[in-house]
Amino acid sequence: MFYTETIENEICVLNPDESKHCTSVLRHSNGDIVEVFSRSGEIHTAKIINDSKKNCVLNIIDTKPVYRRPEFLHVAIAPTKNIDRFEWFVEKAVEIGIEEITPIFSEHSERRVLNIERMEKIVISAMKQSMNLSFPQINQPVEFKDFIRLKSKETKCIACCEEKNISFAETIVSGKPTLTVIGPEGDFTKREVETAISKGFIPVSLGRSRLRTETAGMVSCTIFQCITGRFGAKN
Amino acid sequence: MFYTETIENEICVLNPDESKHCTSVLRHSNGDIVEVFSRSGEIHTAKIINDSKKNCVLNIIDTKPVYRRPEFLHVAIAPTKNIDRFEWFVEKAVEIGIEEITPIFSEHSERRVLNIERMEKIVISAMKQSMNLSFPQINQPVEFKDFIRLKSKETKCIACCEEKNISFAETIVSGKPTLTVIGPEGDFTKREVETAISKGFIPVSLGRSRLRTETAGMVSCTIFQCITGRFGAKN
Numbered sequence: 001m002f003y004t005e006t007i008e009n010e011i012c013v014l015n016p017d018e019s020k021h022c023t024s025v026l027r028h029s030n031g032d033i034v035e036v037f038s039r040s041g042e043i044h045t046a047k048i049i050n051d052s053k054k055n056c057v058l059n060i061i062d063t064k065p066v067y068r069r070p071e072f073l074h075v076a077i078a079p080t081k082n083i084d085r086f087e088w089f090v091e092k093a094v095e096i097g098i099e100e101i102t103p104i105f106s107e108h109s110e111r112r113v114l115n116i117e118r119m120e121k122i123v124i125s126a127m128k129q130s131m132n133l134s135f136p137q138i139n140q141p142v143e144f145k146d147f148i149r150l151k152s153k154e155t156k157c158i159a160c161c162e163e164k165n166i167s168f169a170e171t172i173v174s175g176k177p178t179l180t181v182i183g184p185e186g187d188f189t190k191r192e193v194e195t196a197i198s199k200g201f202i203p204v205s206l207g208r209s210r211l212r213t214e215t216a217g218m219v220s221c222t223i224f225q226c227i228t229g230r231f232g233a234k235n
Numbered sequence: 236m237f238y239t240e241t242i243e244n245e246i247c248v249l250n251p252d253e254s255k256h257c258t259s260v261l262r263h264s265n266g267d268i269v270e271v272f273s274r275s276g277e278i279h280t281a282k283i284i285n286d287s288k289k290n291c292v293l294n295i296i297d298t299k300p301v302y303r304r305p306e307f308l309h310v311a312i313a314p315t316k317n318i319d320r321f322e323w324f325v326e327k328a329v330e331i332g333i334e335e336i337t338p339i340f341s342e343h344s345e346r347r348v349l350n351i352e353r354m355e356k357i358v359i360s361a362m363k364q365s366m367n368l369s370f371p372q373i374n375q376p377v378e379f380k381d382f383i384r385l386k387s388k389e390t391k392c393i394a395c396c397e398e399k400n401i402s403f404a405e406t407i408v409s410g411k412p413t414l415t416v417i418g419p420e421g422d423f424t425k426r427e428v429e430t431a432i433s434k435g436f437i438p439v440s441l442g443r444s445r446l447r448t449e450t451a452g453m454v455s456c457t458i459f460q461c462i463t464g465r466f467g468a469k470n
Contacts, residue, residue, distance in 0.1 A: 067443075088323060095450050096442075130444040169461060207331075207460060208302075209365040215330050222457040225442060226404060 001131075002036045003124045010060045012036055012046060019056035022048070034058070037133045041066050066133040071228045072177035074100035074154060076147060077217045078184035081110035087122050089214035093136075094126035096221040099177075100137040106144035108186030114141050144192060147181075148199045154179035158201040159216055160193060168204040168220060172227045180204070182216045236366070237271045238359045245295045247271055247281060254291035257283070269293070272368045276301050301368040306463045307412035309335035309389060311382060312452045313419035316345035322357050324449035328371075329361035331456040334412075335372040341379035343421030349376050379427060382416075383434045389414035393436040394451055395428060403439040403455060407462045415439070417451045 002022055006013040014022055014036075022028050029051045036044045036058060043066055046058035075098060080086045093101060103114050119138055127133055154177040157168055172178055181201065188196075193203060206219050237257055241248040249257060249271075257263050264286045271279045271293060278301055281293035310333060315321045328336060338349050354373055362368055389412040392403055407413055416436065423431075428438060441454050 092450055092453070095444055095446055096454060097444065129447065132444050208304075209330055209332065209367050211330050212364065215327055218327070218453065219331060219457050222454050223461055226458055226461040 001128050001133075002034060003128070004036050004038050004058075007038055007040075007044075007060070012038075012044065012058050012060060014056040014058070016054045019052060019054050022056050023051045023053050028056075033061070036060075037066065037127070037135075039135045041068060041134055043133060068134040069097060069228075070175075071224070072099045072154075073097070073221065073224045074102065074177065074179040075182065075217055075220055076102040076104045076179065077182040078106055078109050078144075078213060079103050079111045079114050079141070080185065080213050083111070085212070085214040086111075086114075087119070089217040090119050090122045090138075091126045092218045093221050094123050094132060095130040096218065097132060097225050098136050098221050099134075100139065102139040102147065103141040104144045104147050104181065105141060106183055106192055107189050109184045110186070111184075112141075116140060144181075144188075145195070148196045148201060152179060153177065156196075156199075156201045157181065157204040158188065158193060158196045159183065159206055159220070160203045161187060161210060162203070162205065165203045165205040168206055169223050169227050171202050171204055172224060174228065178224060180220045182213055182220065185213055236363050236368075237269060238363065239271050239273050239293075242273055242279075242295070247273075247279065247293050247295060249291040249293070251289045254287060254289050257291050258286045258288050263291075268296070271295075272301065272362070272370075274370045276303060276369055278368060303369040304332060304463075305410075306459070307334045307389075308332070308456065308459045309337065309412065309414040310417065310452055310455055311337040311339045311414065312417040313341055313344050313379075313448060314338050314346040314349050314376070315420065315448050318346070320447070320449040321346075321349075322354070324452040325354050325357045325373075326361045327453045328456050329358050329367060330365040331453065332367060332460050333371050333456050334369075335374065337374040337382065338376040339379045339382050339416065340376060341418055341427055342424050344419045345421070346419075347376075351375060379416075379423075380430070383431045383436060387414060388412065391431075391434075391436045392416065392439040393423065393428060393431045394418065394441055394455070395438045396422060396445060397438070397440065400438045400440040403441055404458050404462050406437050406439055407459060409463065413459060415455045417448055417455065420448055 002018050004012045032048045036046050042063050044060045045062040046060045049059045050057035105112050155173050157180040159182045237253045239247045267283045271281050277298050279295045280297040281295045284294045285292035340347050390408050392415040394417045
């Protein structure tokens with residue numbers, strides 16, 4: 001399975017990384033039939049017509065839509081100081097299922113730079129691995145105080161440590177898009193939480209444990225899958 | 236919160252790592268009151284009586300049992316070739332909640348050596364971080380073919396890729412210990428799955444996506460928490 005951003009008419013071109021993987025690693029050559037997915041949410045069956053090592057060209061034979069689950073989860077999450085941990089969250093979120101990721105910077109954020117291009121590479125790799133070929137939207141980072149003011153129709157949750165809060169699992173409404181906001185290692189400030197609540201965010205608990213930021217992100221994705229029945233539980 | 240393995244009468248001693256963290260990093264000194272947990276499932280309030288940088292000595296003032304959830308989850312999982320990924324699983328499993336971990340080697344295992352001492356260090360660190368102070372049992376690695384022959388009263392599941400299998404979520408029986416076995420990157424062989432089934436293992440699905448080994452492990456822990464109600468969902 002390859003990824004392409006370049007499709008016109010019935011021709012698609014692989015970038016150098018994908019071309020190298022296609023021709024040098026997997027040793028495909030002219031005439032071979034392969035599958036290619038794109039950001040548009042389609043899978044193409046295509047024949048290689050130029051097995052260039054840098055810009056492999058393919059002729060599309062057939063196209064079908066990718067499976068897209070009906071539910072919608074958006075996770076807004078503070079990038080961790082240790083970038084490995086954040087990349088780990090992005091990879092796992094794609095494996096488990098997610099529709100939108102927004103990196104946010106809040107008062108206690110220890111990281112305020114993020115390479116979105118690198119995040120997208122991780123997304124593509126995880127999509128190929130997991131065969132979840134519906135490309136999630138990866139937004140540019142935004143300040144928390146601006147983010148919570150954005151209008152949206154989602155059920156809006158802010159993950160907080162207090163166990164007395166309603167659980168995230170209980171706030172998920174079948175059929176309604178869900179947004180959950182997860183803070184940095186130092187958590188949100190009291191004022192940030194209060195402001196979010198005033199903007200319609202529900203303070204939710206992710207359970208009894210104190211989870212790391214990236215773990216909270218992954219747990220949110222999994223709880224969402226569990227509650228919406230995608231893990232098969234009879235809810 | 237510190238960890239100790241050395242308690243006798245009312246005296247406990249911290250090992251060099253813990254002592255250094257206590258006295259050099261956190262700058263505690265004689266007379267300070269700290270909390271210490273041990274493998275036995277207790278938290279001790281203790282006063283520092285010798286603030287040695289290598290072997291800090293404390294006098295226990297009070298002891299209480301740690302919170303231990305009533306459910307029991309045992310995950311037997313093939314260590315991944317990339318050890319970072321396996322260590323992430325161990326860390327996340329402790330954060331989310333787990334009672335027992337058994338590393339297993341199966342036919343397609345790419346890793347056949349594992350430093351259990353290092354795993355335990357990761358466990359201790361994750362316990363402090365998450366405040367899940369009930370020490371999970373970390374077993375020595377065992378061959379899959381021997382492991383599945385062990386007698387146990389657990390509901391026994393083997394994670395398989397076929398979506399037509401019953402979901403792991405549906406096999407969890409309230410009040411009964413659960414064991415789930417997760418294969419390596421190359422999955423279990425057909426014969427291994429058949430042998431496990433003959434020994435009473437239920438083939439289960441963890442959803443539609445093809446999850447990496449460490450992701451499957453963490454998702455199992457999270458689904459278990461979700462279904463047993465520890466994330467607050469009304470099941």
